[in-house]
Amino acid sequence: MAEENEKTYSAAKYRTPDGAPADIVIFTITSEQRPSMTKSLPKRELKVLLIKRKVWPHAGMWALPGGFSRETESVYETARRELQEETGVKDVHMEYFNVYSRPGRDPRGWMISHAFFALVNEEALGKLEAADDAEEAGLFSVEEALGGMELAFDHREILQDALARVKEKMLVTPIAGEFLPGEFTLGELYQVIRTVVPDFEEANFIRKMKQTQSRSGVLEEVRTEQGALKKSNRYSQRAAQLYRFSGDVPRLSLYS
Amino acid sequence: MAEENEKTYSAAKYRTPDGAPADIVIFTITSEQRPSMTKSLPKRELKVLLIKRKVWPHAGMWALPGGFSRETESVYETARRELQEETGVKDVHMEYFNVYSRPGRDPRGWMISHAFFALVNEEALGKLEAADDAEEAGLFSVEEALGGMELAFDHREILQDALARVKEKMLVTPIAGEFLPGEFTLGELYQVIRTVVPDFEEANFIRKMKQTQSRSGVLEEVRTEQGALKKSNRYSQRAAQLYRFSGDVPRLSLYS
DNA sequence: ACAATAGTGTCTCTTAGACAGTATCTG
DNA sequence: CAGATACTGTCTAAGAGACACTATTGT
Numbered sequence: 001m002a003e004e005n006e007k008t009y010s011a012a013k014y015r016t017p018d019g020a021p022a023d024i025v026i027f028t029i030t031s032e033q034r035p036s037m038t039k040s041l042p043k044r045e046l047k048v049l050l051i052k053r054k055v056w057p058h059a060g061m062w063a064l065p066g067g068f069s070r071e072t073e074s075v076y077e078t079a080r081r082e083l084q085e086e087t088g089v090k091d092v093h094m095e096y097f098n099v100y101s102r103p104g105r106d107p108r109g110w111m112i113s114h115a116f117f118a119l120v121n122e123e124a125l126g127k128l129e130a131a132d133d134a135e136e137a138g139l140f141s142v143e144e145a146l147g148g149m150e151l152a153f154d155h156r157e158i159l160q161d162a163l164a165r166v167k168e169k170m171l172v173t174p175i176a177g178e179f180l181p182g183e184f185t186l187g188e189l190y191q192v193i194r195t196v197v198p199d200f201e202e203a204n205f206i207r208k209m210k211q212t213q214s215r216s217g218v219l220e221e222v223r224t225e226q227g228a229l230k231k232s233n234r235y236s237q238r239a240a241q242l243y244r245f246s247g248d249v250p251r252l253s254l255y256s
Numbered sequence: 257m258a259e260e261n262e263k264t265y266s267a268a269k270y271r272t273p274d275g276a277p278a279d280i281v282i283f284t285i286t287s288e289q290r291p292s293m294t295k296s297l298p299k300r301e302l303k304v305l306l307i308k309r310k311v312w313p314h315a316g317m318w319a320l321p322g323g324f325s326r327e328t329e330s331v332y333e334t335a336r337r338e339l340q341e342e343t344g345v346k347d348v349h350m351e352y353f354n355v356y357s358r359p360g361r362d363p364r365g366w367m368i369s370h371a372f373f374a375l376v377n378e379e380a381l382g383k384l385e386a387a388d389d390a391e392e393a394g395l396f397s398v399e400e401a402l403g404g405m406e407l408a409f410d411h412r413e414i415l416q417d418a419l420a421r422v423k424e425k426m427l428v429t430p431i432a433g434e435f436l437p438g439e440f441t442l443g444e445l446y447q448v449i450r451t452v453v454p455d456f457e458e459a460n461f462i463r464k465m466k467q468t469q470s471r472s473g474v475l476e477e478v479r480t481e482q483g484a485l486k487k488s489n490r491y492s493q494r495a496a497q498l499y500r501f502s503g504d505v506p507r508l509s510l511y512s
Numbered sequence: 513a514c515a516a517t518a519g520t521g522t523c524t525c526t527t528a529g530a531c532a533g534t535a536t537c538t539g
Numbered sequence: 540c541a542g543a544t545a546c547t548g549t550c551t552a553a554g555a556g557a558c559a560c561t562a563t564t565g566t
Contacts, residue, residue, distance in 0.1 A: 237518035492544035493537030
């Protein structure tokens with residue numbers, strides 16, 4: 001084999017990919033007020049944003065939002081750009097989680113797709129109808145999307161993987177905060193966690209987060225300017241202490 | 257914009273990537289016997305395998321092993337293939353962890369690189385010199401590689417990210433076992449963990465792993481066919497109980 | 513008074529963390 | 540017996556987990 005250098009090297013000599021899309025799994029948690037005599041916690045549901053395809057291939061089917069990467073940007077920038085184009089939101093938590101490259105996954109050719117998930121607060125997504133001009137977008141419960149729906153390409157697999165990753169990170173990092181306002185009650189936090197990870201049950205959740213030293217540092221109590229503890233009775237008669245994530249994340253360990 | 261279909265669609269209309277390499281960060285832990293009057297635990301060190309480049313670009317520099325993906329394989333398969341070609345090993349733990357796509361990262365053009373890490377047992381890597389025919393390969397301590405060495409492309413960044421990921425997973429999954437024989441003592445396990453995560457200190461490590469209910473299930477005692485506890489005195493005068501990973505991984509949580 | 517959420521009291525058993533001490537075997 | 544590893548004893552403070560109980564307030 002002859003030695004190569006900048007003069008002799010040419011990518012044209014090799015078969016190259018036909019494109020590098022970024023696909024984004026955009027999760028949000030919707031709140032719906034329950035019919036109740038008194039104030040109560042809303043019904044929450046984990047939803048995913050899908051786009052109805054207009055062109056070949058899989059025209060008419062629901063798919064994850066996304067688009068092709070350009071030479072002048074990283075795939076992370078592609079995903080940020082598409083996220084803003086499709087939903088109008090920026091400055092939200094977005095994370096890369098996997099690559100999809102199985103031969104034949106896209107009838108258009110050799111497409112290596114980079115998958116991200118984004119966690120968007122319900123309010124931030126409010127202006128959804130405004131942002132999408134041409135394409136039809138819809139919020140579907142994750143259960144529904146993975147249950148009955150047929151998605152374009154391998155987007156069902158991507159969605160499954162994204163959900164698994166978010167569930168995993170939900171318990172191990174403070175990403176639950178992405179679905180909550182900056183200040184929240186422990187009741188809300190517990191509810192959000194359980195919306196994403198239904199089998200997380202913790203009888204003494206509030207007490208544990210409030211009292212145990214080993215967890216202190218994850219959350220901090222919100223105080224008013226006067227230094228008094230700040231409470232909210234948005235969801236209950238009895239006012240509840242407001243908290244925020246402190247930013248500290250203790251290191252978890254199998255062996256701790 | 258006109259509607260597209262399988263007749264009109266052509267990837268040639270768009271600028272496409274010039275290649276999709278897979279790069280593999282191959283970690284191993286070497287053991288070196290210490291000079292000692294009696295049996296003792298070896299000195300262990302985390303090492304990474306690098307290849308000396310022979311061709312443009314960055315000829316003569318050390319780089320991560322890897323190679324270009326083909327149209328007929330997934331990038332995971334690419335990585336597996338390259339791993340075997342470079343080191344001769346297969347059936348080892350290999351995991352995808354990130355994509356590198358910054359414009360300009362490769363002088364050959366628009367290259368979107370997929371980075372994997374592999375954890376290889378020292379013995380499995382023994383036949384290293386045999387496997388590499390043309391290229392020069394070397395094992396470097398990670399400290400050294402990240403300290404003084406100048407690596408090709410953005411491989412320094414990739415190595416840093418790989419190390420961070422492995423450290424993270426070291427404490428949260430049973431991957432420490434990849435560096436150990438199937439049956440090991442708790443002293444060895446502790447040593448391997450500390451080799452990767454030096455600031456993991458646990459005074460009562462052995463007792464905790466043996467006795468605490470909450471951790472039981474991660475490890476299990478090895479027994480002989482007769483049902484007696486199996487011990488080893490490979491590294492100590494006093495024989496130590498042998499363990500293996502059971503496969504169970506408890507779910508860790510900030511909120512548990 | 514009731515509904516719905518936000519807590520507190522109380523109990524037992526387990527674990528953390530520190531530090532000293534014992535066990536085993538070889539050269 | 541020195542050296543190296545593998546444990547065990549013992550103590551206190553903290554936390555887990557279960558379940559019953561009290562607190563708050565709009566309707």
